[in-house]
Amino acid sequence: MPKILAVGEISNGVLKKASRETTSVGKRLGGAVDAILLGSGASAGVAELAKHGADTVYVGEISPYNGEAYAKAVVDVVKSKGYDIIILPHSWIGRDISARIATALNTGVISDATEISLEGDRVKIRKPVYSGKAFVNLKLKTSPQVVTIRPNAHPISEAAGAGKAETITVDASSAKAKEVKFEAKGGTRVPLTEADIVVSGGRGIKGPENFPLIEQLADLLGAGVGATRAVVDAGWCDHTLQIGQTGLTVSPTLYIAVGISGAIQHMAGMGSSKYIVAINKDPDAPIFKVATYGIVDDLFQVVPPLKEELKAALGR
Template sequence: MAKGVMIVAEQRDGALRKISFELASTARKLADQSGDEVSAILLGAGIEGLAAELGKYGVDKVFVGDNAALEPYVTEAHAAVTAQIVKDNDPAIVLFGASVQGKDLSGRVAAKLAGGLATDCTDVKLDGGNLVAIRPMYAGKCFGEVVFNSAPAMASLRPNVFPAAENAKAGAVTKVDVAVDAPKSKVLEVQKDTSGKVDLTEANVIVSGGRGMKGPEGYAILEELADVLKGTVGASRAAVDAGWRPQKDQVGQTGKVVSPNLYIACGISGAIQHLAGMSSSKCIVAINKDAEAPIFTKADYGVVDDLFKVVPELTAVCKKLVA
């Protein structure tokens, strides 16, 4: 009988990603309710040493697939190995990150296992021992509760929404033999972000700008505020389409879904497609000169004024506070 909660951990360049700890902590919480075990799949090359870190977040057992063919991430190889480990171990629940990599992987794995997958969930709970996944629908206009009639129940969790809490366990490391068939695809080149900034999906603070920034040079004041708050700069699609910011900065339905502790929206009207990407932020501040802008319906704090006046003043105050 299917039993236990399994997570699919993510690492990049030999370091576990934050989402891995969020998955581990969430799985621990669920498993404690059902008295089950938490296991993790960790794939890559030369990554065995990372398994102990997962133990600190409550993982009981880590299946490590260490193989040169699994580094860097390739959908085909990772999906095949992940599906095989799930099949061999028969967990009741499998959790992925709804990160760029997790979104890519989870659909493939679900198809291979012919199981149900609830994507981009913002909450999970157990009902009679069965997983119930809660996910935003219709660009965040409502939330749906998903139940599963297939096993394992699979869900991908939105990054930065679920708390990561240490929960000391001495996670046993089980090395699994991974047979990787000759892949039909291979990574030719990896273009790395050299900005040194935290990825938007993992950022605690995002200062975002839209068409109201007037042009690419307007973003200098957002960069300055973001630097003071140790945050990252985001953008609306209008700004990206205008060529003011790179596509990787886009927040929204066709950009990244973010859930920082603080989201400061500057000169962004709050179109439904933008809200779909940021309305799960814990605190939203909107700066817009139009008091009727829809962004204010989602904002915890709103400033109706010219952003070119407000942002530098806010930066000056923040500088004093962090000095």
């Protein structure tokens, strides 16, 4: 069996969902999995990762975040303990460190897997390319194998692991790029890439004064809030909400597209959602081609009763 290291993420002692995903995938592939958690309050995540099967969990404090130091810490663990497969989330951090880690280990990286399996001792992944207009199946020729997995696209499973914490030191003092300031954004809602439900608004909402309609619908469902590039470019909401080729990629269970026509660039960011609901008054809008359920009507007529129906159904 290959030795697997799952890279997790933690911030202020709160484990990111992606950590459970990489550990669960590692357990599924390898039978045994260790994990590494670097971040503020990292040791708080050890017991939780043990519930997904992690045996040894390497923990280290790193604040503020530093990609060079983070990658080096992972590389040092891989070199000293000898891992065959390193699994990272294809999150902001995973994108920032995976190729650094692979290159330092003189190996390659395959990224953004929507499917992952083991053939012999080789990891095989499937990933979307060309904005989701095609998929490619890939393997690495070299070892160790570094792979990133698409957030929210892989099941989380329970398994009993030893959950033994091992503290490592992370040293950012010699880093050539350093964070000097951080401004939190996005508020209190669930992060878009972790959300089970995403409600997203497009040009059909007509103006910034109507964006709260999207937010209210999202809050009723405990959902994340997204938007199309047109809405962001028009300044109707913050650009961190943009979903699509030049924004975030999301894979929720349910994606509710409100007043969104479904341009290919937008579909690139939400095409791997499990179910899609489209509300648009144009029956020819391309979004209806991918929608599980479509409502052809004026969103301003649909959303208010939809909110009432949801309140009644959810008892809120």
